[in-house]
Amino acid sequence: MCWPNINFYKEQKEIIYSVMHNEETFVPAGNELGKDFVSAFITLWFFCSRRPCKITTTSPQAAQLADVLWGELRRLIDESQVRLPIFYTHMKIRQVRDDGSLEPRSELVGRVVQKGESLLGRHVSRGPNGEPMTMALFDEASGMEDTPYEASDTWAHRKLIIGNPYPCDNFFKKGVRDGDLKHPTDKGYFRKVIRIKAEQSPNVRLAQAEIKAGKKPSGREIVPGVVRYNDYVKRREIWDPIRQCVGLDAEFYEGSDALLYPPEWINIAETRFEELRHTHRVAKTIGVDPAEGGDNTCWTICDEHGIIDQVSMRTPDTSVIPGNTIALMNAHSVQAGNVYFDRGGGGKQHADALRAKGYNVKTVAFGEGATPEKKRGMTILEKRKLEDEDRYIFKNRRAEMYGLLRQRLDPGNEFTPQFAMPKEYTELRMQMSRIPLLYDGEGRMYLPSKSKKNKDSKETTLIDIIGHSPDELDSLVLAVYGLKDKSTKSVIQPLFKG
Numbered sequence: 001m002c003w004p005n006i007n008f009y010k011e012q013k014e015i016i017y018s019v020m021h022n023e024e025t026f027v028p029a030g031n032e033l034g035k036d037f038v039s040a041f042i043t044l045w046f047f048c049s050r051r052p053c054k055i056t057t058t059s060p061q062a063a064q065l066a067d068v069l070w071g072e073l074r075r076l077i078d079e080s081q082v083r084l085p086i087f088y089t090h091m092k093i094r095q096v097r098d099d100g101s102l103e104p105r106s107e108l109v110g111r112v113v114q115k116g117e118s119l120l121g122r123h124v125s126r127g128p129n130g131e132p133m134t135m136a137l138f139d140e141a142s143g144m145e146d147t148p149y150e151a152s153d154t155w156a157h158r159k160l161i162i163g164n165p166y167p168c169d170n171f172f173k174k175g176v177r178d179g180d181l182k183h184p185t186d187k188g189y190f191r192k193v194i195r196i197k198a199e200q201s202p203n204v205r206l207a208q209a210e211i212k213a214g215k216k217p218s219g220r221e222i223v224p225g226v227v228r229y230n231d232y233v234k235r236r237e238i239w240d241p242i243r244q245c246v247g248l249d250a251e252f253y254e255g256s257d258a259l260l261y262p263p264e265w266i267n268i269a270e271t272r273f274e275e276l277r278h279t280h281r282v283a284k285t286i287g288v289d290p291a292e293g294g295d296n297t298c299w300t301i302c303d304e305h306g307i308i309d310q311v312s313m314r315t316p317d318t319s320v321i322p323g324n325t326i327a328l329m330n331a332h333s334v335q336a337g338n339v340y341f342d343r344g345g346g347g348k349q350h351a352d353a354l355r356a357k358g359y360n361v362k363t364v365a366f367g368e369g370a371t372p373e374k375k376r377g378m379t380i381l382e383k384r385k386l387e388d389e390d391r392y393i394f395k396n397r398r399a400e401m402y403g404l405l406r407q408r409l410d411p412g413n414e415f416t417p418q419f420a421m422p423k424e425y426t427e428l429r430m431q432m433s434r435i436p437l438l439y440d441g442e443g444r445m446y447l448p449s450k451s452k453k454n455k456d457s458k459e460t461t462l463i464d465i466i467g468h469s470p471d472e473l474d475s476l477v478l479a480v481y482g483l484k485d486k487s488t489k490s491v492i493q494p495l496f497k498g
Contacts, residue, residue, distance in 0.1 A: 002080040009202045009223055012038040014194050019046070019135075019160055022189040026175045027162040029196040031247040032227040035162050039137060040072035042160060043108065046135050048084055051095060052105035054122045055135045056152075060143035060440050062112045066091060069139050070110050119148035122155045132157030139163060141172035143440035147458055165252045166439035167242075169460070173252055198235070198248040201227045242437075260402060260447075261432040265409045266421070269306065273420035276305060283308050283332035285340065287478025288325055289471050291315045292345030298475035299325065301332050304483055306408070306420030308332070310428065312472055318346060322353045329359070336360050340478040364478060366401070366450070370394035395446035401477040402435070403445050408480060431473040434465050 008016070012034060018025040019042050029035040047053050059065035070091055077088060087094045087102060091110030095103035105124065113119055124133045136156035138144055141163040149171045152159065161172055181191040198204060207217035207229035217229055235248055245253040252258075284303045291297040291314070298312040311328065315321055329339060336359040341347035343363040351363045370393070394400035408419040421428070440446050450462045450469070462470055 002082045002084070003076065004081060006041070007223055008038065009034075009200075009226070011194060011196045011200050015160075015162075016042055016045075018189075018192045018194060019158055021187070022192040023157070023183075024159040024161065024175070024189075024191045026172070026191060026193045027160070027196065028165040028172075028176050028193075028250045028252070029162065030198045030227070030250045031164065032225075032231070033196045033198065033201060034223070034226050035196065036068050036072050036139070037225070039139060039160060039162055040069060040076055043135070043137055044073060044076050044084075046158070047093065047095070047106070047108045048086065050127060050131065050133055051103060052124050053095070053108075053133050053135075054106065054124050054155075055108040055137065056119060056122055057108070057110045057137040057139065058113050058119065058144070058148060059139040060112070061140070064140055065110050065112055069137075113144075113148045119151045122152075124155075126157060134158070135160065137162075138172070140440070142166040142168040142170070143446075144170060144172070145459060146171045164443070165246055165250055166443065167246075167253060167258050167437045168439070169436060176252065195250045197250045198227050198232050201232070203228050204232045258437055259433065260406055260435040260437045261409060263433055265411060266429055266432060268411050269409055269419045269421045270423040272418045273306065273422050276420050281305065281308055283334050285338045285479045285482030286325070286328060286332070286334050287475045287480070287482065288321075288339065288341045288347070288350075289475040289478065290321050290342065290345050290347045290350055291318055291471075292469075295345075295469045296471045297321055297324075298471045299328050300472070300475040300479045301328065301334070302476075302479040302483060305417045307422060307425070307476065307479075310422075310425060310472060310475065312427070312475075318350075321346075321350050322357075325350070325354065325361070326357075326359065337362065338482055340364055340482045342366060342474060342478060362482075364397065364401070364481060366396075366398040366474075368397040370397055370400035393444060395440055395444045398450075399444070399446045401481045402447055402473075404484060405477050405480045406437075425472070428472040428476065431466050431470045435462070436465075 015025060015027055015038055027035065043055060043057060047055050057065065057069060059069065073093075074088070077084060077086070085096045087096050093108040095106040097103055111119075119136065122134055122136075127133050134156050135158040136152040138149060138159070138161045141161045142165060143163070149161070161175060163172065165173070165176065175191060176193055176195075178191070179193055180189055183190055199208070202222040203220070203226055206220060206222055210217050219228065219230060221228060232248070236244065239247065242253045245251050281303050283301045285301070287300045287302070289298045296312045297315040297318070298310065300307060301309045309332070325339065328334070329336065336354070339359075339361040341351045341361060341363045343351075343365040348363055351361050354361050394403050407413055408416050411418065435447070438446055438448070448461050448465065449459060452459065452461055
């Protein structure tokens with residue numbers, strides 16, 4: 001009645017009926033398969049079909065929630081052939097009674113939950129015969145923490161957990177991995193998992209059926225807005241294995257590339273260092289991660305081919321850090337403008353001390369946004385495009401810096417020399433080898449926080465993963481970050497001839 005022209009395909013119908021009958025519905029889905037559309041439909045149907053009703057929709061990113069999911073909700077409201085008994089404001093919908101007044105106990109809201117924050121306070125009693133009256137929707141669930149999901153146990157009668165299966169280690173991956181959980185006393189499930197792959201798109205299915213029948217694919221779209229066959233074929237051809245696994249097969253990638261720095265890449269880097277051992281290399285940058293508390297102060301010296309040297313030591317007297325930095329600058333002939341300090345942990349103060357002596361070193365804040373520095377000669381449009389691309393690829397500056405090291409380690413990267421690192425740096429290798437490759441709900445690479453924001457936080461941090469602060473690795477990524485805008489022209493020269 002409300003939307004007579006809507007055409008749901010098989011898997012979308014399964015999701016709708018699962019939310020009707022099962023407590024939790026987990027949906028790992030590929031790209032462009034209508035997950036936001038069906039999520040919006042379920043949310044609006046659930047809200048309008050019972051009273052009182054409370055629903056909370058949430059996502060890791062405000063833009064994703066407001067523009068995508070709630071954009072679909074607004075479209076459904078606008079296109080309904082029957083006037084819906086609701087009152088809409090920005091990311092908030094109320095039920096309207098027959099007399100025109102608002103139902104005080106009913107509310108549908110959109111809310112971005114901050115890190116470590118719970119999702120509480122949505123209690124409504126069940127209806128007749130135990131009818132569910134509350135729902136929690138977790139959109140782009142691979143980018144969310146466990147805390148909001150766990151907190152919703154106290155009030156949500158229904159949960160829809162949906163998103164692309166980007167690398168993560170949270171409730172979404174665990175629920176999908178554990179699979180269906182049958183209810184012991186009735187026909188429903190505690191947990192139902194419904195996977196939607198690109199091959200399940202009606203448009204792709206049609207083309208494959210035509211090929212099987214000996215016909216040329218017509219390219220006809222049975223369901224507009226869902227991935228087309230030509231796009232499916234193109235993505236199978238050009239997407240890398242991880243992207244195919246996530247975006248086409250709706251699977252969590254479990255290969256070695258699920259690590260930020262796969263061990264085979266580190267092995268290649270160590271071999272490359274041995275190949276360069278008897279060549280003359282010219283240092284370009286120094287990354288300095290100053291001591292904080294009981295951590296080490298670490299200096300890493302790099303050229304465009306990788307690590308030349310790394311010095312790591314305890315500095316209980318942190319006043320020696322500027323002097324040691326000057327000594328390394330002189331030893332490796334590195335200019336002050338190519339020395340990069342972590343701004344935290346006292347780095348700004350050390351940089352200020354060096355600048356007071358005439359050494360104009362630079363500082364980098366790991367928590368800043370991944371926005372590239374403005375360059376002369378670029379148009380406003382070019383700057384905006386570059387900034388948008390960087391923001392999409394990396395969530396913040398720490399992710400960008402760690403990601404730049406990943407790009408240089410990648411043996412398939414044709415745009416930079418193969419990265420080199422000494423095999424005797426076992427501590428550095430250990431730190432690198434434990435970090436997972438993670439993406440948020442918008443496909444941006446992110447890293448766990450370095451440390452817990454408060455003692456009660458349940459988040460897994462880099463210190464939890466590694467066992468201590470990643471001092472050597474932070475120093476390395478600072479040096480690599482310094483290479484970002486520098487020439488990659490080779491300066492390697494043989495030490496011996498003949």
